[in-house]
Amino acid sequence: MLSISSPDDLTKLAIGGTATFDVSVSGTSADAPGYLSASVQYDSTVFGNPVVSAGSIVPDLNGFDSSGTVDGTINATYDDSIYGTAAITTDGVFYAFTLTRLSGAATSLSFSAFSAQDDSGNGISISTSPNSIDVPVNLASVPEPSSWVLALGGAVILGGRGLLVRERRRRLPRSDKFTL
Numbered sequence: 001m002l003s004i005s006s007p008d009d010l011t012k013l014a015i016g017g018t019a020t021f022d023v024s025v026s027g028t029s030a031d032a033p034g035y036l037s038a039s040v041q042y043d044s045t046v047f048g049n050p051v052v053s054a055g056s057i058v059p060d061l062n063g064f065d066s067s068g069t070v071d072g073t074i075n076a077t078y079d080d081s082i083y084g085t086a087a088i089t090t091d092g093v094f095y096a097f098t099l100t101r102l103s104g105a106a107t108s109l110s111f112s113a114f115s116a117q118d119d120s121g122n123g124i125s126i127s128t129s130p131n132s133i134d135v136p137v138n139l140a141s142v143p144e145p146s147s148w149v150l151a152l153g154g155a156v157i158l159g160g161r162g163l164l165v166r167e168r169r170r171r172l173p174r175s176d177k178f179t180l
Helices: 145-171
Strands: 002-005 018-025 035-041 047-054 073-079 092-101 107-117 132-135
Touching: 002 107, 002 132, 018 035, 035 092, 047 073, 073 092
Parallel strands: none
Antiparallel strands: 002 018, 018 092, 035 073, 035 107, 047 092, 107 132
């Protein structure tokens, strides 16, 4: 079974922040896949800059390939027939990827394609659960540059006013006696 998850708190993922997603495999003890391919679809207007790495269950990095990754789709394949490497025999993370959040819109990531074969080339039945992962709307996004300029301008004005008041108090004569 393939599943997708994230160790990160996606409710706090700000624009410009990165999140890691894991594509995990379970149930490999019955059928050891010598070929495994899984593609995850994402909204390229919400996420970008994908970085893919092999997971802990990939027995030989020579058989792992993520070169098919294109804008909006993460593709990763493990094929033990290419270099005569070993089949995947343990459960765990097949591959992980990080994405950078480009906008605060809500979206989801989902499996778009997946397949598995044993060492003899026979297809292995594979299911997905969960089939997708939701990424909520992020209301705590980075302010627009004009907001920063406005805040900085307000700080300068208030700071300048404070200096003027202090200077005026310094110049006023002080008297130890109060008279009416």
